[in-house]
Amino acid sequence: MWAEPEAAFSSGSGDPSAPALCRLCPRACGAPRTAEKAAGLCRSPLTPRLARAAAHFGEEPCISGTRGSGTLFFTGCHLSCVFCQNHEISRCEIPGRALSDRELEETIRRLLDRGVHNLNFVSASHFIPAVTRVLARLQLPVPVVWNSSGYETPEQLRQLDGLVQVYLPDFKYGDEALGRRLSGVPDYPSVALAALQEMIRQRGPCQMDQDGLLTSGVLVRHLILPGCIENTLDVLDLLRDNFAPGSFLLSLLSQYTPIRALAESGQLDDYPFLKRRLEPGEWQRVWDYIRYSDREDGYIQDLSSATEEMIPAFDGTGLS
Ligand code: SF4
Incomplete structure (x- = not known):
């Protein structure tokens, strides 16, 4: 269940009182x-920081159901996507509230008291040691959903084996150069493929309950970016070529919207194609590509979902 501590953390100086050097992701x-102390490319301490914990109804129907997904939004991120829809928390403009193991457990229990269908850990990859510590001592009545960027190592994911029932990873890029340009990582497709293989190894094919809620398996998400349709088709090709039919569900997201604060501050000036929403012709091209493929099963959003209203308020809801 647990990786050897040395695999992820080491004291570079040989001094046992020196801070551990993190190589988790x-x-x-x-x-x-x-x-x-917050440090590293994820701008995070080891103690988890959260910006919101609440029932969320904006996920796929098999995740949100009728009572909502018990969503825990963690702050910080080890990617640096220029278009991030959650930039306030991923870049720690809203640094969130630090929760001890006990406080995280209490937060989870409050969500369960609300009758949520699952517990949905959003962008918690850089807090795996604390999250697994808490999950390992809870007997949970609902599935745990691991909602991640997909940019994780198999070693990281093996720490979640037996603790997570549903993996909900992004698969952002089939085009390596685009991943480098927009998220600052040199190897997104190969890393995400290895991560997805490990997730599928752990959970196998998707299983639903009698209400159509996902209880086990992998649901892969891809956000279609305006002006980047070739990248989306590359992702679809990669998934088709590397996995057997029925290995996972696929969710194509059309909700990209340029975040006003990023556009107004000039942060999108080098990426003019990200200053607009998806056009109907782009959406249609993806839909035509996917519906004539017999390899994937899943969901696609329509264009009406492209609004900032889809982004929850990161105001500390549910954390006290
Ligand atoms: S989790 Fe990743 S980005 Fe964050 S400090 Fe560790 S190695 Fe660096």
């Missing part, structure tokens, strides 16, 4: 993170 940046 594929970025392996070796930052001196401590319980309180």
